[in-house]
Amino acid sequence: MLCWYFSGNLHDESDVLDWMVKQKTDMSIEEVNREKLFQYIETKEFLAVVFYNEESSDSPRILRHIELIDDEAAEYGIKIVKTCDRLMAKKYGYRKPPGITYFRKGKYINYDGDIDDDEEILDWLTDPENMELTDHIERVNRKMFQKIRQTSDYIAVFFYSDDCKQCSRVLVEIEHIDDEADGAGIDFVKIDDKQMAKELGVFALPAVVFFKMGSKEPVIYAGDLYNEEQLLNWLLTQKDPSGEVIEALEGDELRSLINSENSVAVYFYSIEDCDQCQTILEELENIDDDCDRHGIIFVKTQDFQVAEEFGISDFPCLVYFEDEVPNVFEGELSEEEEVLQWLITQKTEERIELITRVMLEGLVEDTQYLAVYFYKVNCHICDEILEGLENIDDECDVYGIHMVKIQDPQLAKRYSIKTFPALVYFRNGNPLLYEGDLQNEQSVLEWLIDDDNRELADEIEAVNDRMLERLLEESPLLAVFFYDEDCPECDEILEHLEQIDGDADQYGVDMVKINQPGAAEKYNIINSPSLVYFRKKVPLLYDGDLHDEEKVLTWLTSQDIFEIKNEIEEVNRKMLDKLLEENEFLAVYFYEHDSEESDAVLEKLEKIDGEIENLDIPFVKMGDPRYARKWGVTKLPSVVYFRKRFPNIYRGDMNSGDEVLEWLRKNRFRQPELNIFMYAVIALAITFVMYTAWLLSCFRPHIKQVI
Structure with missing residues (x-):
């Protein structure tokens, strides 16, 4: 027999009557038909269905018991409904209702306890094991989570929101480790509750928070949510911190890790010969998990052979490898926070690496362009200059220049370094000492990227995208060889092309x-290998045999190839001599760089360049005042007309393009005229002949008398 107590005013008979009528007629559990039931099964995450027999006298009592827990079940997100559909009851195993079936995302289980015990029913409905589905991470609300916390030792909560675009993608990744977490005794649930997340210190979704029985504060995961393996390892570490130790590696396994991973920190130590190594190792193990969160693999080794390969002889020593490039930590290893900050800085920022002598030898051998900063400890000016060089380190990387630092006075002497700091530039192993002001980092950068300093004897310079763009801006004549690393014939072609690199350079053609x-x-090069000739950034593809270097050089230096329509081409001495040899007629504009007058005259002359070409007179320009004086030019700018290498200097108005054109036309179609110098030479020759004849005539009679 069930009893309900009236809590109102017993003196108000109307209130008492209303209450009694309500108790008789109120049925708070929703009655559903078959169609509605199917709809709820498909749409409700948690649905409890009470099957009852409307003809049974027990049904009202049972329903009243369940109504007592309806509101509390709703707080857990559980919808309770009732139906008297006997066919549906039979379908779910109840031939003689009443009975309760619990649907979780369409999957169901039947209640086999005391149906009159409402508290037992509520406990059964809200039991985490009954609410959990093995295939997916369970969605729970705040109330359900609080109950789970009371019974679970370890809980991982995925906080998300329906309006978060990446939450669904992250959830797909995390569900891959749900079974592994469950196997390790960690319950994984998800909650769509921004307010609850904020209360726990989570201000950006998605997020994963770990709860541990007996711990007041949860731990927020700060790693990559898309990396499920990393997240799983973090969860296991949070569950069992005693397993948080730095992994030990040796030999080929360690070498393979350094070669294959982007960010690796290696702690080299020796237990036998180093008293502080073990103490420092224990300190470093406190930051191992932090390193994992930042994507840094932290390992330890006592492999002295590997240490020797990197020039490490003093223990302990910490080396950070980024893309196989080593960097030695020079701070205090016992300060784990300082070590952690240094590692994070190496990971997130581009810093100049500290290396050993052995490391340097390897880098000099493997790196095409290497800038080495030699400095010493306790040197204030060395530290100041190093900070300045850090400002240009990223720019050096863009141009393919790797910058490192080293503290090795004995090695410095090998490169004639007597004072510190100093900078040595290795180009394929060839050293070049910087003699400028190291405190001016921009001057250092300009020196490093200067083509004259970068140029390597008997080798074509390798460039990247950024360097190529810069060269196209600066070099009027640029030959670019596009090739692939896995191209079998490319190495052979390069050997042929490197034989003419020096000759091409003499003609002003950069290769x-x-x-x-x-x-x-980007430049629409389809086939590889290919040689493309850029004249003022205008490309021309070579379609001949790349194995024939002489034909390539002839093509590169051919007048027809390097000429650009409506533009006067720049030439150097070698190219001008070649043009004088190949052409009967040639016009040369000699000018000065950084001269407004020369620029103004050039602008006028380029307007008549096409008409000059129609006269069959190649027109070029040359900014070499010393070479101009060789041809008798004393004032610049000036135009010199060559006929069979014989020069004729224009003496008229340089600012009148029409006058220059007319002067060239007259010289082109008129027969060669003798100038004053030639007349003087002829006169002297005639005088010499006449004087010789007179001498012979004077001495002839005297000779006869003697005979």
């Missing part, structure tokens, strides 16, 4: 090579 597919696509 470079590039093996980046993106660069080839």
Whole structure:
């Protein structure tokens, strides 16, 4: 027999009557038909269905018991409904109702306890094991989570929101480790509750928070949510911190890790010969998990052979490898926070690496362009200059120049370094000492990227995308060899082309090579290998035999190839001598660089360049005052007309393009005229002949008398 107590005013008979009528008629559990039931099963995450027999006298009592827990079940997100559909009851195993079936996302289980015990029913409905589905991470609300916390030792909560775009993608990744977490005794649930997340210190979604029985504060995951393996390892570490130790590696396994991973920190130590190594190792193990969160793999080794390969002889020592490039930590290893900050800085910022002598030898051998900063400890000016060089380190990387630092006075002497600091530039192993002001980092950068300093004897310079763009801006004549690393014939072609690199340079043609597919696509280069000649950034593809270097050089230096329509081409001495040999007629504009007058005259002359070409007179320009004086030019700018290498200097108005054109036309179609110098030479010759004849005539009679 069930009893309900009236809590109102017993003196108000109308209130008492209303209450009694309500108790008789109120049925708070929703009655559903078959169609509605199917709809709820498909749409409700948690649905409890009470099957009852309307003809049974027990049904009202049972329903009243369940009504007592309806509101509380709703707080857990559980919808309770009732139906008297006997066919549906039979379908779910109840031939003689009443009975309760619990649906979780369409999957159901039947209640086999005491149906008159409402508290037992509520406990059964809200039991985490009954609410959980093994295939997915369970969605719970705040009330359900509080109950789970009371019974679970370890809980991982995925906070998300329906309006978060990346939450669904992250959830897909995390569900891959749900079973593994469950196997390790960690319950994984998800909650769509921004307010609850903020209360726990989570201000950005999605997020994962770990709760541990007996711990007041949860721990927020700060790693990559898309990396489920990393997240799983973090959860296991949070569950069992005693397993948080730095992994030990040796030999080929360690070498393979350094070669294959982007960010690796290696602690070299020796237990036998180093008293502080073990103490420092224990300190560093406190930051191992932090390193994992930042994507840094932290390992330890006592492999002295590997240490020797990197020039490490003093223990302990910490080396950070980024893309196989080593960097030695020079701070206090016992300060784990300082070590952690240094590692994070190496990971997130581009810093100049500290290396050993052995590391340097390897880098000099493997790196095409290497700038080495030699400095010493306790040197204030060394530290100041180093800070300045850090400002240009990123720019050096863009130009393919790797900058490192080293503290090795004995090695410095090998490169004639007597004072510190100093900078040595290695180009394929060839050293070049910087003699400028190291405190001016921009001057250092300009020196490093200067083509004259970068140029390597008997080798075509390798460039990247950025360097190629810069060269196209600066070099009027640039030959670019596009190739692939896995191209069998490319190495052979390069050997042929490197034989003419020096000759091409003498003609003012810069030759470079590039093996980046993106660069080839940018300039519409389809086939590889290919040689493209850029004249003032205008490309021309070579379609001949790349194995015949002499034909390539002839093509590069051919007048027809390097000429650009409506533009006066720049030439150097070698190219001008070649043009004088090949052409009967040639006009040369000699000018000065950084001269407004020369620029103004050039602008007028380029307007008549096409008409001069129609006269069959190649027209070029040359900014070499010393070479101009060789041809008798004393004032610049000036135009010199060559006929069979014989020069004729224009003496008229340089600002009148029409007058220059008319002067060239007259010289082109008139027969060669003798100038004053030639008349003087002829006169002297005639005088000499007449004087010789007179002498012979004077001495002839005297000779006869003697006979």
